[in-house]
Amino acid sequence: MSVNNSAMASGDWGAPTLSGAADASALVEIPGSKSLTNRYLLLAALAETPSLIHAPLHSRDSQLMVQALTQLGARFEEIPTNSSFGPDLRVHPIDFSAPERSVSIDVGLAGTVMRFVPPVAALLSGSFAFDGDPHARQRPMGPVIDSLRALGAQVEDAGVGALPFTVISDGLIVASELEIDASASSQFASAVLLAACRFENGLTLRHIGSPIPSMPHVEMTLETMRQVGIDVSYDGQNTWQVAASRFPGFEVTIEPDLSNAGPFLAAAVVSGNTVIIPRWPLETTQGGNDWLEILPAFGAAVSLEAGELRVTGPAAGASSQYPGLNWDLSEAGELAPTVAAICALASTPSVLSGIAHLRGHETDRLAALTQEINRLGGQAQETADGIRIEAPVEHGDFFRTYDDHRMATAAAIIGLQVPDVVVENVETTAKTLPGFTHLWQNMLDQWKGAQ
Ligand SMILES: O=C(O)C1=C[C@@H](OP(=O)(O)O)[C@@H](O)[C@H](O)C1
Numbered sequence: 001m002s003v004n005n006s007a008m009a010s011g012d013w014g015a016p017t018l019s020g021a022a023d024a025s026a027l028v029e030i031p032g033s034k035s036l037t038n039r040y041l042l043l044a045a046l047a048e049t050p051s052l053i054h055a056p057l058h059s060r061d062s063q064l065m066v067q068a069l070t071q072l073g074a075r076f077e078e079i080p081t082n083s084s085f086g087p088d089l090r091v092h093p094i095d096f097s098a099p100e101r102s103v104s105i106d107v108g109l110a111g112t113v114m115r116f117v118p119p120v121a122a123l124l125s126g127s128f129a130f131d132g133d134p135h136a137r138q139r140p141m142g143p144v145i146d147s148l149r150a151l152g153a154q155v156e157d158a159g160v161g162a163l164p165f166t167v168i169s170d171g172l173i174v175a176s177e178l179e180i181d182a183s184a185s186s187q188f189a190s191a192v193l194l195a196a197c198r199f200e201n202g203l204t205l206r207h208i209g210s211p212i213p214s215m216p217h218v219e220m221t222l223e224t225m226r227q228v229g230i231d232v233s234y235d236g237q238n239t240w241q242v243a244a245s246r247f248p249g250f251e252v253t254i255e256p257d258l259s260n261a262g263p264f265l266a267a268a269v270v271s272g273n274t275v276i277i278p279r280w281p282l283e284t285t286q287g288g289n290d291w292l293e294i295l296p297a298f299g300a301a302v303s304l305e306a307g308e309l310r311v312t313g314p315a316a317g318a319s320s321q322y323p324g325l326n327w328d329l330s331e332a333g334e335l336a337p338t339v340a341a342i343c344a345l346a347s348t349p350s351v352l353s354g355i356a357h358l359r360g361h362e363t364d365r366l367a368a369l370t371q372e373i374n375r376l377g378g379q380a381q382e383t384a385d386g387i388r389i390e391a392p393v394e395h396g397d398f399f400r401t402y403d404d405h406r407m408a409t410a411a412a413i414i415g416l417q418v419p420d421v422v423v424e425n426v427e428t429t430a431k432t433l434p435g436f437t438h439l440w441q442n443m444l445d446q447w448k449g450a451q
């Protein structure tokens with residue numbers, strides 16, 4: 001099948017196909033972690049003195065965080081470096097005694113901005129309106145709104161648990177206990193925990209409801225808080241305690257984004273080539289570290305030595321020579337679109353489970369993946385908590401991305417093996433990985449040059 005080029009808009013991208021290349025190596029440098037960057041930016045804004053953040057991610061999501069915190073009174077200075085991924089950042093914290101203000105904050109489509117910033121706004125005196133991209137209004141926000149009210153702030157909203165809404169506060173949070181249902185997103189728990197050190201009496205937070213997805217992200221929240229000097233504890237079940245604390249500025253280096261390493265590692269898996277990622281952390285709270293367990297299940301050889309992760313695909317020279325898998329992705333749901341793309345080229349069926357909450361991500365990812373895999377001649381179905389892929393994709397076509405960066409990178413992976421995959425609005429990858437197409441082409445050029 002060939003694609004009707006007249007349907008292509010200017011941002012659409014014909015995914016490059018890799019024919020024949022195999023058994024070659026490419027070194028791929030991955031920019032900083034979105035989740036770590038946005039946590040440290042926010043914690044630096046809460047500190048008493050300036051902080052220095054090395055190797056931060058510069059992407060739409062981190063830019064939205066910088067912009068939001070600037071509107072709340074933080075100041076950011078770019079410190080030039082030799083890195084192709086951009087400057088370091090010096091962060092001057094928010095003055096929480098500043099006079100009352102009224103601001104409108106754009107959260108884009110960034111979960112970390114729409115969930116983490118409103119509780120920080122409630123620590124200031126004034127009125128803070130939040131809104132974002134059209135699809136941001138579909139993402140669940142109820143537990144953030146309910147928490148703010150329970151903590152004593154006023155929230156004006158349409159009563160549907162979604163953006164837009166306005167937080168009105170006198171800047172003083174005296175409540176010290178809160179129950180929250182974080183079963184639709186771990187970010188609801190992280191949001192309250194991150195701000196809680198500046199509550200007058202600290203906080204005891206209790207989760208009520210079904211299990212929290214993406215729990216490593218809550219561990220990441222706790223770990224980053226501990227690193228900057230906040231006293232926080234977890235009972236191992238459903239309760240966290242944060243002591244009221246003031247902490248000085250800090251200096252930190254951001255790890256590469258291990259979830260964003262995924263599409264490149266997946267490229268090695270589906271093509272039988274090797275990808276090497278430098279600066280892979282030996283210890284990390286990033287869910288993307290799960291690649292070390294997931295990729296061998298597809299038959300890939302994975303080794304981590306001297307800070308370099310090396311992944312070699314199982315099928316030197318031949319595609320679809322690896323099996324599908326049954327995998328519970330509840331701990332690392334953000335890897336699902338990448339895993340699904342590998343499964344969509346596998347020789348046997350796959351079932352991905354534990355990810356019902358992906359329906360509230362950048363798009364309804366279960367519906368989007370199912371629809372696009374089927375459009376390319378595969379056989380996929382949604383299940384109650386995931387997706388089942390019965391048969392691999394067969395031909396190229398237009399691949400809709402629904403403004404979701406991970407749908408775009410999933411399409412690129414499939415396009416490596418299937419000609420004529422056209423990725424809608426590939427620049428949506430700038431949410432967390434600007435320059436994606438250059439990094440991708442550079443990997444392919446290294447493979448081709450090695451032949
Ligand atoms: O806290 C964070 O940085 C994130 C938490 C997770 O959210 P969910 O718990 O909604 O999956 C993850 O999927 C998202 O990409 C980033």
Ligand SMILES: C=C(OP(=O)(O)O)C(=O)O
Pocket residue numbers: 109110111112334361362406432
């Ligand atoms: C779910 C994701 O993002 P967000 O931080 O916007 O929730 C993601 O990056 O896969």
